[in-house]
Amino acid sequence: MTRGTGPLGPPRGAAAHRTRGVRARAAALALLLAAATLAGCERGAQDSPGVSPTGPGGCPAAQAGAQAAVSRAExxxxxxNGPAKGPAAVPGKTIVYVAQTMTNPGVAGVARGVREAAKVIGWKVRVIDGEGTPAGIQAALSQAVTLRPAGIVIGGFDPHSTSQQVARATAARIPLIGWHAVAAPGPSRSPRLFTNITTDVADVAAISAQWVIAHSRGNAGVVLFTDASIPFAHRKSELIRKALAACPGVRLLAYPNIPIPDASSRTPREVSFLLARFGNRWTHSVAINDLYFADAAPAFRAAGKEGSGPPFNIGAGDGDPSAFQRINSRQxxxxxxxxxxxxxxxQIVDEFNRAFSGRPASGYVAPVHISTAENSEGATAWDPTGYREAYRRIWGR
Incomplete structure (x- = not known):
């Protein structure tokens, strides 16, 4: 029997005051428990296996840092901020650009830049298309070495897959420059490259995740598309995954592994499955290459999703013209x-010019940039200003 209740009658004096205080605290505690239980039920409804809503300020430090980084990148x-000094143009050179496949917009876009720069510096360029197959790429690089050019570009493929041809080029003292050939920018000893041209994969991964954190205000359910068969791509997606984890309110719903050559056939089916599984809990997507969203669009459209999202999709990839078209039209x-x-x-042409002049690589790495419908102004590529004038001054052209 509890003191102050029951047949002993109502409490009086100080005892009565204490009892009323206990009852008030108990009532308040009961309300708090009820609210917590309700919140827990609501969280569980979204948590399995969706997003844990954190509300405003769910990860304030991560959100603030992400927003600042995104604002700079936009x-x-x-x-x-690239090189301002270097050797004058070495005349009369011929270089060969070996392309993984010219149907890859990134590879083709760089080839156009090489041709444009070579015309300015006064060189000849030949492009050999590997047509996207291991045998085709090996044959293309073999042909390039046989031509004995002044330099060869490894355009978007892993040099380890052409180790014999790379060894022949090295033995012939033909400098090799890669574009997206190895994981990191700069010179490489194994495989031996004078330098490798790419933005820093860690920076690309970080800013992609920060865009999701900032855009969602720290409350998102994310699908991350990768191709684990490519070490470079897998490393990028792992870095994205870790960066997303900086905000507890951002949950990774799914991590589909779809090889890029299979993307056109597998992505629509995967997207339909994920939409059925997660519904509105899927708020954002990140892909290691923009092309996944080209293949995902029909499935989103068939499910009745608006082109302007959600899900809001960001490509941590090349930024090819079709990606800009989807972004600019909000599709x-x-x-x-x-x-x-x-x-x-x-930059590839400038790095070759340094190699031909006995100079080291410039060490330049382009900073990351985020393109949206708001800042692209209808462009179909990210083409920053100042580099053409800078390289012309360096080369004396």
């Missing part, structure tokens, strides 16, 4: 982290 008025892609393809073509 700027389009960034001044040229199932909201943003991309594009490579400055033309700039990188010019």
């Amino acid at each position: 700027r389009t008025d960034v001044p040229w 199932y892609q909201a943003a991309t982290v594009p490579e400055p393809l033309s700039l990188q073509g010019w």
Whole structure:
């Protein structure tokens, strides 16, 4: 029997006051428990296996850092921060661009930049298409070595897959420059490359995840598309996954592994399955290449999803013209982290000029950029300013 209740009658004096305080605290505690239980039920409804809503300020430090980084990356008025000095143009050179496949918009975009820059510096360029197959790429690089050019570009494929041809080029003292050939920018010893041209994969991964955190205000359910058969792509997606984990309110719903050559056939089926499984809990997507969203669009459309999202999709990829078209028309892609393809073509020519002059590589790595419908102004590529004028001054052209 509890003191102050029951047949002993109502409490009086100090005892009565204490009892009323206990009852008030108990009532307040009961309300808090009820609210917590209700919140827990609501969270569980979304948590299995969806997003844990954190509400405003769910990860304030991560959100603030992400928003600041995204704002910097969205700027389009960034001044040229690449090399200002280097050797004058070495005349009369011929280089060969070996392309993984010219149907890859990134590879083709860099080839156009190489041709444009070579015309300015006064060189000849030959492009050999590997047509996207291991045998075709090996044959293309063999042909390039046989031509004995001044330099060869490894355009978008893993040099380890052409180790014999790379060894022949090295033995013939033909400098090799890669574009997306190895994981990191800069010179490479194994395989031996004078330098490799790419934005820093860690920076690309980080800004892609930060865009999701900032755009969602720290409350998102994310699908991350990757191709685990490509070490470079798998590393990128793992870095994205870890960066998303900086905000507890951002949950990774699914991590589909779809090889890029199979993307056109597998992505629509995978997207339909994920939409049926997660519904509105799927709010954002990140892909290691923009092309996944080209293949996903029909499935989103068939499910009645608006082109402007959700899900809001960002490509941590090349930033090819079709990606910009989807972004500018707000059709199932909201943003991309594009490579400055033309700039990188010019950089390849400049790096060869340094190699031919006995100089080291420049060490330049283009900063990451985010393109959206708001800042692209209808463009179909990210083409920053200042690099053409800078390289012309260096070369004396």
